[in-house]
Amino acid sequence: MNLSSSLTTLSLSYCELQEKLENNILCLPSIQTLDLKGNWNLEAWPGILTKLTYLDLSNNSFSGLLPSSLFNLPNLSTLDLGYNQLVGPVPSHVSGLNLIVLSLSSNFLNGTLPSWLFSMPSLKSLYLDGNQFVGEIGEFKYNSLKNLDLGYNKLHGSILRSVSRLVNLTTLSLSSNNLSIMLGPEMFSKLKNLVILDFSNNLVSFNNNATYALPNLRQLNLSSSNISEFPIFLRQTTNLQYLDLSNNQIYGQVPRWLGDVGMNSLYYVDLRDNWLQGPFPTLNFSSLHFIFFSNNNLTGEIPSLICDAIHLEVLDLSHNNLSGMIPKYWKTKVPCEDGQIRAAYHAQKIEEECPQTWWKKITVSMVHNAYSILQEDYQASRQDHHAHNSIPQEVWNLIWKVP
Numbered sequence: 001m002n003l004s005s006s007l008t009t010l011s012l013s014y015c016e017l018q019e020k021l022e023n024n025i026l027c028l029p030s031i032q033t034l035d036l037k038g039n040w041n042l043e044a045w046p047g048i049l050t051k052l053t054y055l056d057l058s059n060n061s062f063s064g065l066l067p068s069s070l071f072n073l074p075n076l077s078t079l080d081l082g083y084n085q086l087v088g089p090v091p092s093h094v095s096g097l098n099l100i101v102l103s104l105s106s107n108f109l110n111g112t113l114p115s116w117l118f119s120m121p122s123l124k125s126l127y128l129d130g131n132q133f134v135g136e137i138g139e140f141k142y143n144s145l146k147n148l149d150l151g152y153n154k155l156h157g158s159i160l161r162s163v164s165r166l167v168n169l170t171t172l173s174l175s176s177n178n179l180s181i182m183l184g185p186e187m188f189s190k191l192k193n194l195v196i197l198d199f200s201n202n203l204v205s206f207n208n209n210a211t212y213a214l215p216n217l218r219q220l221n222l223s224s225s226n227i228s229e230f231p232i233f234l235r236q237t238t239n240l241q242y243l244d245l246s247n248n249q250i251y252g253q254v255p256r257w258l259g260d261v262g263m264n265s266l267y268y269v270d271l272r273d274n275w276l277q278g279p280f281p282t283l284n285f286s287s288l289h290f291i292f293f294s295n296n297n298l299t300g301e302i303p304s305l306i307c308d309a310i311h312l313e314v315l316d317l318s319h320n321n322l323s324g325m326i327p328k329y330w331k332t333k334v335p336c337e338d339g340q341i342r343a344a345y346h347a348q349k350i351e352e353e354c355p356q357t358w359w360k361k362i363t364v365s366m367v368h369n370a371y372s373i374l375q376e377d378y379q380a381s382r383q384d385h386h387a388h389n390s391i392p393q394e395v396w397n398l399i400w401k402v403p
Helices: 068-072 232-236 256-260 304-308 364-383 385-389 393-399
Strands: 009-011 033-035 054-056 063-065 078-080 085-088 101-103 108-111 125-127 132-135 147-149 154-158 171-173 178-183 196-198 203-206 219-221 242-244 268-270 275-279 290-292 297-300 314-316 321-325 342-344 349-351
Touching: 232 256
Parallel strands: 009 033, 033 054, 054 078, 063 085, 078 101, 085 108, 101 125, 108 132, 125 147, 132 154, 147 171, 154 178, 171 196, 178 203, 196 219, 219 242, 242 268, 268 290, 275 297, 290 314, 297 321, 314 342, 321 349
Antiparallel strands: none
């Protein structure tokens, strides 16, 4: 391959390149932008390209230690080495590096986070998720960061106040570490630009007597974080789209104000595996696509307002103490041509007396979830002719086809 020595930009992403590249590609003297992502089997590192400003080698098969030469390129602003098989620590010292974007996601890197990661004045995006880093999060010297993802590592300790001063943050993910996180005005008073917040699988606590707001929040994930009540700051998140509070110890009734959260934007809500009690929560169902309320102690009937959920794709109410009838008017509210509803009503006391057309919306995945309870009821239904006939024959046919 003959390439001009004056070439400044080269993109060969997703070209199925194999193993080592030719030397004239690796040592282009004038190259500034080099994009080789997504070749999967690519193994050869580029040479020392001093004019590089953009280097993307993500989604390849690079292995071994991180080459220290890549961290000493004075003009480099974007370095993406994510989704490779790199091991070992990040270089402890760098020279003249002035990155804007650094991604080392999904490798096998380990050790502590070097201090220079927290002292680059121009750094806007730092992605170190999916590795094996240990130790504590360092003190950020500048507030330039917009995106910070340290999830899925082995970090411990508490979050330093320097994180709360990152006023430009839009994404903050610390998921699946061993961190102790205190939510409160001390952390959030200046983080008004946060759009995505993920503290799941850590130890989270908060003071619901304090007043603070995250007005731009769109996604909140606090699953498996040992919380025991609904965070009060949710009352101010009117544009929330994604809410996951699953697998916690939240006890009691769902507060009425939760229905105002994400009034016209909430499409995903997950409250499963808590200790919720009382009636079915009243939400703004019109925008919801996914509802997970399983493994709680909800009682009473499914409200007819759920018929407003015209976009519903998944509804899981299994393992509660609901009773009554499935709302009849779902058949006119929810389209069923593509079989999009995958509902689970396992272990309920819900009457099977539903419109025949409603059952056509139930895919095998729903039947699989309901399989065991219907199988248990089958013997009883043989003695109760009315009970057996209240469930359409096509449903019984599906049940016995479920593996």
